[in-house]
Amino acid sequence: MGDTVSTLLFQPPPPTKLKENKIIWLKTSQGKRIPGFYIHFNNFDGEDASRSLTVKELQSTDTSEGITILYSHANAEDLGSIYPWCKFLSKMLRVNLFAYDYTGYGMAYDEGNPSEDFCYADIQAAYDFLRNDLEVPAQNIVLYGRSLGSGPSCHLAAGTALNEDPESGGPVGGVILHAPFLSVYRIVIDTGCTVYGDKFPNIDQAPHIQSPTILVHGTADQIVPFNHSERLYDALPKESRARPLYIEGMGHNNVHSVVRPMFVARLNEFLDEHVWPKIDNTKKEFIPGRRRR
Numbered sequence: 001m002g003d004t005v006s007t008l009l010f011q012p013p014p015p016t017k018l019k020e021n022k023i024i025w026l027k028t029s030q031g032k033r034i035p036g037f038y039i040h041f042n043n044f045d046g047e048d049a050s051r052s053l054t055v056k057e058l059q060s061t062d063t064s065e066g067i068t069i070l071y072s073h074a075n076a077e078d079l080g081s082i083y084p085w086c087k088f089l090s091k092m093l094r095v096n097l098f099a100y101d102y103t104g105y106g107m108a109y110d111e112g113n114p115s116e117d118f119c120y121a122d123i124q125a126a127y128d129f130l131r132n133d134l135e136v137p138a139q140n141i142v143l144y145g146r147s148l149g150s151g152p153s154c155h156l157a158a159g160t161a162l163n164e165d166p167e168s169g170g171p172v173g174g175v176i177l178h179a180p181f182l183s184v185y186r187i188v189i190d191t192g193c194t195v196y197g198d199k200f201p202n203i204d205q206a207p208h209i210q211s212p213t214i215l216v217h218g219t220a221d222q223i224v225p226f227n228h229s230e231r232l233y234d235a236l237p238k239e240s241r242a243r244p245l246y247i248e249g250m251g252h253n254n255v256h257s258v259v260r261p262m263f264v265a266r267l268n269e270f271l272d273e274h275v276w277p278k279i280d281n282t283k284k285e286f287i288p289g290r291r292r293r
Contacts, residue, residue, distance in 0.1 A: 009075070009148075009184055009199060010114035012105045016080025022052045023079075023107070026100065026129055028121040032111045036100035036126055037079055038134075039090040041066070050090035050097075052083075063096060063134040067173070067275055069142050070126055071099040072149030074179075074253075078106030092264045093271060095142070100126040116151070116199045123152035131169060138169030139278045142176060142271070143211075147224060147252070150180030151200030154209065161210035174275045175213040176267065177202075179252055180232055181224045206235035212274035214242040216263070218250025242270055 023035045038058060041050045053061060069089065073082050079101050090097040101107065102122050104114035112118070130136045138160060145153025153175060161171040181187050184199040194201040213236055217229035226246070233244055245266045247259050255263050 006113070006115050006199070010102075010104065011076045012102075012109060012114065013076050013078060013081065015106050015109050016078055017107070018080050018083060021054045024055055024058075024129070026125045028103070028118070028125040030103070030118055030121040032103045032108065032118060032121070034101050034103060034108045034111065034122055034125065035079060035106060036098055036129070037083065037086075038063075039087055039097045039099075041090050041094050041096055048094070050087050052087075058134070064136055064140075066096060067093075067140055067142055067271060067279070068096040068098060068130060068134075068136050069093070069144050069176075070123070070130060070153075071097055072123055072143070072145040072153050073099065073101075074147035074149055080106065089144075093267055095271070098126060098130060119148075119152045119200075120155050123156050127156060137279075138171065139173040139275075141172045142174040142275060143172055144176040144178065145180065146178040147180070148200075150177045150202055153177065154180070154200075154202040154205040157211055157213070158205040158208035161208055171210040173211065173278055174271070175209060175211050176216065176270070177213065177229070177232065178216045179218070179221060179224050180215065180229060182228045182231060186228070187224055202232060203235055206232050207237065209236060209240050211240060212242050212270070213240050214267070214270045215244040216247070216266075217244070218247050218252065220249050221252040223252040242274055 022037050024038060026034050026036055028034060037052050039050050040053050040061060071086055079099060082099060086097050086099050100122060102114050103111045103118035130141060143153040143157055157172055157175045180202055182203040183194055183201040185191050194204055215229040215233055217226050219226050233241060250259060
């Protein structure tokens with residue numbers, strides 16, 4: 001877009017690198033080329049583990065079973081910086097995970113400046129890859145949006161709910177919003193409504209989300225006020241509200257080691273209660289290490 005708000009909002013870090021054979025390149029509807037990586041949770045050599053797969057390995061792997069998280073990262077991050085965190089999530093939640101970079105971030109730094117519309121096209125390309133190339137059912141996909149990533153995640157979650165095409169697969173299986181905001185302008189000032197020029201109006205998308213949604217937020221967040229999650233929770237349809245996780249004293253940028261056990265336990269509980277029951281039981285039996293209730 002090239003406008004002042006986008007310039008202030010998007011702050012791509014200096015690009016970090018991953019091994020080229022681990023990168024999966026996607027083409028978006030905006031004509032941009034963006035990278036992603038896929039982490040598979042399975043039994044490798046007799047041990048449950050999470051590892052990234054090459055494109056060649058993906059072609060010989062059944063990726064349609066179990067839960068797959070579609071991870072949308074925060075600002076000032078890219079694939080290289082989030083890889084350890086994503087591998088941690090995959091291992092601790094026993095899920096597959098696909099993460100992607102926004103246009104203008106990481107190895108897509110030369111694809112143009114980031115924008116709201118590009119972000120929406122980016123997550124759609126990632127979702128289409130999971131649905132069409134990896135044949136992951138919609139109910140097996142959980143969107144995870146952290147901070148900036150809550151914008152494209154809310155947009156896609158609402159879009160899958162509103163799509164009446166029977167071939168679309170219906171709403172996604174679940175949504176995790178980590179330190180989300182009501183909208184970009186509302187981080188600075190409570191405008192009371194979505195005004196012209198505002199970006200990522202999550203508060204307007206929330207009422208349309210028809211997937212179980214959990215909000216995770218630190219009460220000491222100095223970047224996105226904690227009450228943004230409280231108000232997003234109220235804006236969700238009642239049937240989409242999962243018990244939120246508000247972590248006392250946690251800030252915006254990291255889930256520190258002290259609170260990670262609580263964080264992991266609550267997300268596993270969310271998946272067990274709201275996502276796993278919708279996945280075919282005969283397939284669930286084959287997920288390694290999965291706790292059964």
